[in-house]
Amino acid sequence: MENENYLRTLKEGLRIELKESGKKIPDSLYDTYSSFSNTEGGTIYLGIKEGKLNTIVGISNPEEQKKALISTLHSKKTSYCSISDEDVQIIDVNGKKIIRFVVKEAPLGAKPVYIDGNLSKSYQRIGDGDFLMSEDEIASLLLRKKGTGFDVLPNYLDLDETNIDKESLGEFRKEVNEANSNNSFRDLNDHDFLYRIGALTKANGKEVLKNGAVLFFGQQSDISQICPNYFLDYQENFSGKTRWDNRIASDDYSFNANLFNFFRLVSSNLIQRLPKPFNAKDGVANMNGKDVKRSVIEGMVNAITNCDFSSLPGIVIKRTYDNVAFINSGDIPVGIKQAIEGGVTNPLNKNIMNYFRLLQVSDRAGSGIPSIFEMCRSYGFLKPILAVESNPKRTTLIIHFAQLNQKTPHYTEKMEILSYLNAHPEGASTEELSKQIGMKKSSTSTIVTELLLTNLVKTNGKKTKGKRYFISDNGE
Structure with a gap:
């Protein structure tokens, strides 16, 4: 059974999308499918209403919607589809059914993935939203598919x-x-x-x-x-x-x-x-x-x-x-x-x-x-x-250049925090990190402080409320 507390606190981000669903798949799901395919992949949860604490609203006809989702994606709705039955799972959350749909990043040769047979309907994931690609971004992907980039083209000024x-x-x-x-x-x-x-x-x-x-x-x-x-x-x-x-x-x-x-x-x-x-x-x-x-x-x-x-x-x-x-x-x-x-x-x-x-x-x-x-x-x-x-x-x-070997105190937890932050560019709070590593907030705070002192992570500058941690990139 999927952990209800986890689902209720889950936040939309680069690789997570939450959607309510009536009796049929919402059209916006296909926008998200395109954006996840063109970016880094992600997971779509159907049957969850986003909020400060998400609401598990469930789906009344999950089997029907799962079948419709797989069938539609394998039709001409999208330009590329590699999903299997295992990628679309029906999950029971305290008696309510939701759908978890895992979308893999498409290979370069299949990008951009677009919908309705319209290349201009190519989406990309930015933060927690789906945004249409610009003409230049689409053109760049198409050139790359052909093995042709900007640097191999003749300059337009006729410089010799x-x-x-x-x-x-x-x-x-x-x-x-x-x-x-x-x-x-x-x-x-x-x-x-x-x-x-x-x-x-x-x-x-x-x-x-x-x-x-x-x-x-x-x-x-x-x-x-x-x-x-x-x-x-x-x-x-x-x-x-x-x-x-x-x-x-x-x-x-x-x-x-x-x-x-x-x-x-x-x-x-x-x-x-x-x-x-x-x-x-x-x-x-x-x-x-x-x-x-x-x-x-x-x-x-x-x-x-x-x-x-x-x-x-x-x-x-x-x-x-x-x-x-x-x-x-x-x-x-x-x-x-x-x-x-x-x-x-x-x-x-x-x-x-x-x-x-x-x-x-x-x-x-x-x-x-x-x-x-x-x-x-x-x-x-x-x-x-x-x-x-x-x-x-x-x-x-x-x-x-810092050495963090297996004898370093809390080595496993530190590596897990760094891995989690690397996968979540939107950052994470102490509470989120404590759940990730399975330790109390006070212990997690101590570990994160050690990572801060070694310049491996950084904060958004807030002191307590709203404070989030990010992978350090030597930024200002």
Whole structure:
């Protein structure tokens, strides 16, 4: 039997939807099905009225509605359906019947999932609501399905190789030669080199740069024209006394802020003051400093190669003693689960990924994120946080350098709290967390305070009433 107290206190959010139901399925359910399928999946409860304390109103004809729901979804009501009988369950709650409907995130090839045969009826989940996707968002998904992203398209300004920043290209070629001593590019002139690496293409009878080449090697003035929301920001804060001790950003115009120059400047800062190598103890492997550096650089490459540069926040990287957070516009093309498991890769910016591979700063296809998780596991660091937010759509990867091994007090409860907060970007109260870990509020409060002191979680700033906790992303 489903726990009534749990259902009465359940709140709508990114992955939870509560709906009343009369004698037939409400039409709005299909909007939610589309939004969950296009976002991160979720669970719909039919027969519950939302309130300060939800009311279990039940359904008078649950078997009939279950059959109708499955039948309608497998018809032409939606563009994609993979539900089975097990995904739609009738649950008895103290004599009242409700339906629990689990919706899985659709694979990239099926997105966007829309209803009534109308592509413009593609929904996405933002917070606790279902919202229609914009034309640009739909177009971006369709391009990604074809394996085509913004960076491989010809730039609309007809910029050619004369618009390349010669200094950036020269330094790039120098580093490629150092990383690949026997490469076949060494003796090529710049024009042929750009063709060989896929930076040039033909459009309307002209040789022009692809968008990715403009972003990577171009002049900042040109980049701003083809990509008005282009923004890069690195913030370093080791003192904890100011907003940042050091900042490298595209809006201060102190350097030509193409992606290659930003990467060179920031990567040299990122690898400073990392945890020092240590000898094994408590079942933790000997730490090789090169592994940590490689993972940090991989995190930056992942953010850049999956960033949707057409929208804000662009790229934001925040570095402290305790951790480094990589934030980029857009989501994870293959989904969070597949990104962590590895083996499959589909970066949004394929051309830019190829440039990084020539520099040999990125692991083989599909292994970058898994190698970061494995490094943290091997050295006893906290499990990295990988999350996608919907409004605005952005991805956050946080690599923690704090060690939280199984001998840490309340290790299990702390990991459960971090996992719960990671899955609930809307945050949680002490009461919600205490129910999650099965401990008293006072004990839960003590554990959360320890997580606050290690900068693993943050609050919304409220002192008591309305106070909620969130995964820390080094935000202000």
